[in-house]
Amino acid sequence: MSAFIADADWLCFDPAPSKPDFTPPPGAVDAHCHVFGPGDVFPYAPERKYTPCDAGRDQLYRLRDFLGFDRNIIVQATCHGTDNRAMIDALAHSKGKARGVATVGADISAGEIAAMHAAGVRAVRFNYVRRLVDPRPDAHYRAIIDRIAAHGWHIVIYFEAADLAEKWAFFTSLPITIVVDHMGRPDVTKSPDGPEFAQFLRFMEHGNIWSKVTCPERLSKSPPPGYDDFVPFARAVVDRFPDRVLWGTDWPHPNMNMVGHMPDDGALMDIIPRIATNADLQHRLLVANPMRLYWPEEVDA
Known part of the structure; x- marks a missing residue:
């Protein structure tokens, strides 16, 4: 029996999602997903603010194939803290079809960064959502940016809409590519x-x-599967910035107990043509943009 028991109100991912009507273009990338444990192999961090159900690499890759994606971007989960072993193990078993976004401390060494780069990590994530983590001073994040610069990594930032004004000067001062999770969680x-x-x-x-135009199930106040209030926000970002948008499942949908339902991953896929309304926009969102950001060596070859 696992030493880690999921929180009593934790909602586990849907084990049998519907087959989506939308078929992604060849080469499509799920650009935002996670792996949790399994906790007996990759223990959850003592400082975590939630304990999830296990959701490992094999389950993730089965979902990838079922939905019709070719690749994944696996984002380090906050429940694992700065222990990136579960994410890196998933990269190692992806046959080159996954890249990673790590969480690291300011004391990370050049050797550790090089090893993660060789494993397929291409970014670090800074989480500012206070119910999930305790954000650090700006100097902490600048130190990390200085350390990853040599490898050309970018940063992923997760914040809530109310935080943007406070962090505007810092974020806009950074001389690095920045990817925003979930459009900065707007009030839809x-x-x-x-x-x-x-x-x-x-x-x-x-x-x-x-920006990732992701997580209707997390942001919407409209009922599933339509999440209608989310659509005009995501469409506005895709239409205006078609070459700087990404989409991902957010599987296995952490902390959905706060929303009250677990989404159907097939139904989430069917929102894509509502926010990227033609084949060109869909190809940029799902193929061209994530490939340019995470596999530039293949794009430039």
Whole structure:
């Protein structure tokens, strides 16, 4: 029996999602997903703020094949802290079809970074969501950026809409490619033409900023499977910044107990043509953009 028992209110991923009507283009990349454990092999961090159900690499890759993706970007889960072994193990078993986003400390060595790069890591993630982590001072993150610069890595930032104004000066000062998780978690009950989302679109006008147009199941107040209030926000970002957007499943959908339901991954796929409304936009979102960011050596070959 596992030494780690999931939180009593934890919602585990759907083991039998529906087959989506939408077929992704060849070479499509699920650009935001996670692996959890299994905890007996890759223990969860003592400082974690949640304990999930196990959701390992084999389950992730079965979902990839079922949905019609070719590749994955695996983002280090906060429940594993800075112990990236579960994510790196998933990369090692991907046959070159996955890249990773790590969580690291400011004391990480050049040798450790080089080893992670060889394993397929191409970015680090900075999480500012206070219910999940305790954010650090700006100097902590700048030290990490200085250490990863030699390998050409980018950073992924996760924050909530209300945090953008506070962190604006810091984020816009960074001389590095920045990928924003989930459009900065906008309040989708408000107008996509309103001042709050306009601030995010101004942020995106900086040419080094990318965004994941992800997580309708997490952001929406509309019922599934349509998540209708999410669609105009994501469509606005895709239409305006088609070469700097990514899409991912967010499997296995952590902390959905806070929302109250576990999504059907097949139904989530069927939102893609509603936010990327033609084949060209879909190819950029799912193939060209993630390949350029995570496998540039194949794009430039």
